[in-house]
Amino acid sequence: MRDPCTSLSGLLERYFDRDVTDQEKRFVEDHLQDCQACQDELRSLEELQTLLKVPVDEAARQEDFAWVWQKIEREIQAREKPSWRESIRAWLGLFFPSRRRVLIPAVAVALLIIAITSPLFFKETPSQLDSSVVVYLESDTNNVMVYEPEKENVTVIWLFEGPDKESPT
Amino acid sequence: MKQEEVELISRCQEGDQEALREIFNQYRERVYRIAYGVVRHREDALDIVQEVFVKLFRSIGNFKGKSSFYTYLYRMAMNTAIDHVRKTKKFPTSSIDVEGGVHPSDAPETRPDRILIDRELEERVKWAMDQLPDDQRAALIFREVEGLSYQEIAEAMGCSIGTVMSRLHYGRQKMQKLLRPYVREGRKA
Numbered sequence: 001m002r003d004p005c006t007s008l009s010g011l012l013e014r015y016f017d018r019d020v021t022d023q024e025k026r027f028v029e030d031h032l033q034d035c036q037a038c039q040d041e042l043r044s045l046e047e048l049q050t051l052l053k054v055p056v057d058e059a060a061r062q063e064d065f066a067w068v069w070q071k072i073e074r075e076i077q078a079r080e081k082p083s084w085r086e087s088i089r090a091w092l093g094l095f096f097p098s099r100r101r102v103l104i105p106a107v108a109v110a111l112l113i114i115a116i117t118s119p120l121f122f123k124e125t126p127s128q129l130d131s132s133v134v135v136y137l138e139s140d141t142n143n144v145m146v147y148e149p150e151k152e153n154v155t156v157i158w159l160f161e162g163p164d165k166e167s168p169t
Numbered sequence: 170m171k172q173e174e175v176e177l178i179s180r181c182q183e184g185d186q187e188a189l190r191e192i193f194n195q196y197r198e199r200v201y202r203i204a205y206g207v208v209r210h211r212e213d214a215l216d217i218v219q220e221v222f223v224k225l226f227r228s229i230g231n232f233k234g235k236s237s238f239y240t241y242l243y244r245m246a247m248n249t250a251i252d253h254v255r256k257t258k259k260f261p262t263s264s265i266d267v268e269g270g271v272h273p274s275d276a277p278e279t280r281p282d283r284i285l286i287d288r289e290l291e292e293r294v295k296w297a298m299d300q301l302p303d304d305q306r307a308a309l310i311f312r313e314v315e316g317l318s319y320q321e322i323a324e325a326m327g328c329s330i331g332t333v334m335s336r337l338h339y340g341r342q343k344m345q346k347l348l349r350p351y352v353r354e355g356r357k358a
Binding site for chain 2: 010013014017019040043044045047048049051052053055056057059060063065068069071072073075076079
């Protein structure tokens with residue numbers, strides 16, 4: 001490689017890229033006749049262009065694009081058909097135009113209703129499930145009944161003094 | 170822009186797939202050349218072509234006609250191709266190592282010498298292109314492969330002509346250095 005020539009500076013690349021005036025073109029061509037370094041540089045630019053361009057030209061020449069279009073068409077049509085999630089969103093969108101603003105309070109209200117009403121459905125029957133203790137004692141003058149619910153720390157005692165009297169203590 | 174092209178784009182903006190097909194037939198090869206220029210791999214280049222036209226169909230509404238349609242499309246093709254390279258960089262397929270040697274296992278003896286040399290050279294070019302910054306690589310492909318003028322490249326890349334010339338200059342210089350066995354080295358900066 002010879003020492004680089006600085007006479008043409010950026011002009012040689014512009015000449016190679018065909019971006020020079022007629023005057024500049026004449027100047028470069030005159031210079032090239034006597035300057036081996038610039039001739040080498042020009043050849044190097046040509047070689048690089050060949051390396052970059054020729055394989056692309058060959059690949060493009062051999063290509064058949066018909067099936068590529070079929071794939072594009074299929075992909076566009078597939079994207080036009082909404083998925084089931086998109087369908088549900090669209091359906092909800094019909095009823096709730098601004099979904100976020102309406103859906104969040106709606107879900108909150110629904111949860112509240114469930115929280116309030118669920119004890120009604122899942123309420124346990126104490127008489128069936130509660131294993132409370134009831135003791136009944138009889139004597140000639142008084143009858144006593146003791147009631148101890150299992151889950152509460154309460155004891156209820158009934159004292160029957162006569163046939164019609166009842167007083168919880 | 171020609172009136173015919175304006176109408177075609179307008180139809181495509183309204184969702185007319187037949188209009189997209191006409192645009193595809195007009196530009197498919199040029200988009201492929203840009204894609205292939207970047208990835209240097211047939212299947213990947215075809216995937217990029219497909220992606221570009223699907224993207225175009227969905228985003229053509231954004232095209233307001235301020236620039237030429239083909240530079241708009243070229244920019245989209247280049248960005249898609251460079252994104253593709255970024256995504257696949259994690260899984261390199263090149264058989265060339267950093268020093269530029271071909272691994273012995275990648276050179277089956279049954280191949281004719283010529284094919285092997287071409288393949289090695291192509292791998293080397295791909296490797297060298299991958300070493301360039303994206304803007305230099307894009308400028309080089311627009312100029313060397315597609316033959317766009319400085320003005321057209323500036324429009325496609327959204328920069329000044331001076332920037333285009335600078336990117337071309339440094340990109341070429343780096344490529345000459347990286348491809349030294351195949352290209353004589355150019356003048357030093």
